[in-house]
Amino acid sequence: MRTPIIAGNWKMNTSVNEAVELVKRMLQVDRVKGVKKIICPPFVSLVPVKNLIENSSIELGAQNMYFEEKGAMTGEISPIMLNELCRYVILGHSERRQYFAETDEMINKKVKTAIRFNLVPILCVGETLKEKETEKTRDVVSRQVSRGLEGINATDSLVIAYEPIWAIGTGKSASVAEATNTISLIRATIEKMWSREKAETISILYGGSTNKQNITEFVRQDEIDGALVGGASLKADEFVDMVKQTAEIKNKA
Numbered sequence: 001m002r003t004p005i006i007a008g009n010w011k012m013n014t015s016v017n018e019a020v021e022l023v024k025r026m027l028q029v030d031r032v033k034g035v036k037k038i039i040c041p042p043f044v045s046l047v048p049v050k051n052l053i054e055n056s057s058i059e060l061g062a063q064n065m066y067f068e069e070k071g072a073m074t075g076e077i078s079p080i081m082l083n084e085l086c087r088y089v090i091l092g093h094s095e096r097r098q099y100f101a102e103t104d105e106m107i108n109k110k111v112k113t114a115i116r117f118n119l120v121p122i123l124c125v126g127e128t129l130k131e132k133e134t135e136k137t138r139d140v141v142s143r144q145v146s147r148g149l150e151g152i153n154a155t156d157s158l159v160i161a162y163e164p165i166w167a168i169g170t171g172k173s174a175s176v177a178e179a180t181n182t183i184s185l186i187r188a189t190i191e192k193m194w195s196r197e198k199a200e201t202i203s204i205l206y207g208g209s210t211n212k213q214n215i216t217e218f219v220r221q222d223e224i225d226g227a228l229v230g231g232a233s234l235k236a237d238e239f240v241d242m243v244k245q246t247a248e249i250k251n252k253a
Contacts, residue, residue: 002203004219004250005159005226006243007038007122008233009063009090009207019045023052025236029243030056034251035226037243038088038122039233043077046085061088061122064096067109069117079117089114090228092148093124094165104147111148115157122159122228123148124207125186129166137164138185145189154194160186160204161228167208168230176217179206183223212241219246 014022019041029037040061041049050060062085066076082089091114092107107123114121125144127137141162149158162182167173174182183204191199206218207228218224226246232238 002201002225003036004034004246005036005038005203005205006239006246007036007061007088007159007161007205007226007228008040008239009093009228009230010039010041010234011063011095011230012042013234014041014045016045016048020048020052022234022236023049023058026058026239027052027056029240030058032240032243032247035243035247040088040090046082050085059088060086061090062086063090063093065089065091065110065114065119067106067113069113079113079119083117083119086119088120088122088159090122090124090161092144094126094163094168098128098165104144107148108150108152111158112152115152115155118157120157120159122161122205124161124163124228126163126165126168126208132164132166137182141182142185142189145186146193149190149193154198156201158202160190160202161207162186162204163207163228173209173214174206176221179218180221180223183221187223210242212238212245215242216245216249219249 037058038061040063062082066073069080070078091110096102111121125141127140131140164174186204187199203225205226205228206224210227210229211232
C-alpha cells in the first residue's frame with residue numbers, strides 16, 4: 001500500500017522570517033496520521049525550517065539541485081549540501097524546463113546523482129498547452145519518464161509528480177479523468193522499464209492548481225497518491241486542510 005503524500009513547493013516565495021512563521025502555523029499538521037507531509041522552501045530557509053520540524057512528522061525537501069558534487073558552479077547547490085539537511089528534492093519541475101531550458105538528459109543526471117547521495121527525487125513531468133491541444137500528452141509524458149529514469153535501476157527512492165505545464169499557476173487544473181489517465185500511463189511506463197511490482201510501489205502525485213476545494217476529487221482516485229501543491233502550500237491553514245482531507249479519504253480505502 002502506497003502512503004499518500006502532500007508536498008508543498010513554495011517556489012521563490014517567503015523570506016527566512018516568513019518561512020519560519022509559516023512553518024510554525026503548519027506544525028498542527030503533525031497530528032495527522034497516514035499521510036507524508038513534505039515542505040520544500042527556498043534554499044536559504046532550509047536550515048531554520050529543518051530546526052523547526054526536527055521533532056515532527058513533517059519532512060523537508062529542496063526545490064532543485066545540480067548534478068555535480070562540487071566545483072566551480074557559481075550559484076548552484078550540490079547533493080552534498082542537501083543530504084545533511086533534507087530527504088527530498090524536486091527535479092525537472094516544469095518551471096525549470098520552461099524557464100531554465102533543462103532537458104531530459106540534464107534531469108536524468110540530476111535524478112541519478114540524487115539517488116546516489118540518498119536523496120529521494122520528486123521527478124516532475126508534464127506537457128505544454130500546445131502539446132495537449134495537439135494530442136501529444138501521452139508521447140511527451142512517457143518520454144519524460146523514460147528519459148528521466150534512463151540507466152537507473154529499479155528503486156523505491158523515487159516519487160513522480162504529473163504536472164501539466166498549462167495548469168501550473170493558472171488556476172486551471174486537469175480534469176480528474178485527464179490526471180488519472182496520465183498517471184496510469186506513467187505507471188505503465190515504469191512497469192515497462194522495471195516491473196509491474198515495482199511500478200505499484202512508486203508514489204505518483206498530481207500537481208497543477210490543486211487546493212482545498214479540489215483536492216478530494218483527485219485523491220479519491222486509486223491511481224493518484226497525493227499532490228505536489230504550489231500556491232496553496234503558502235497558506236498554512238489551506239495546506240493543513242489538504243493534508244487532513246487526504247488522510248480522511250485515503251485512510252478509508
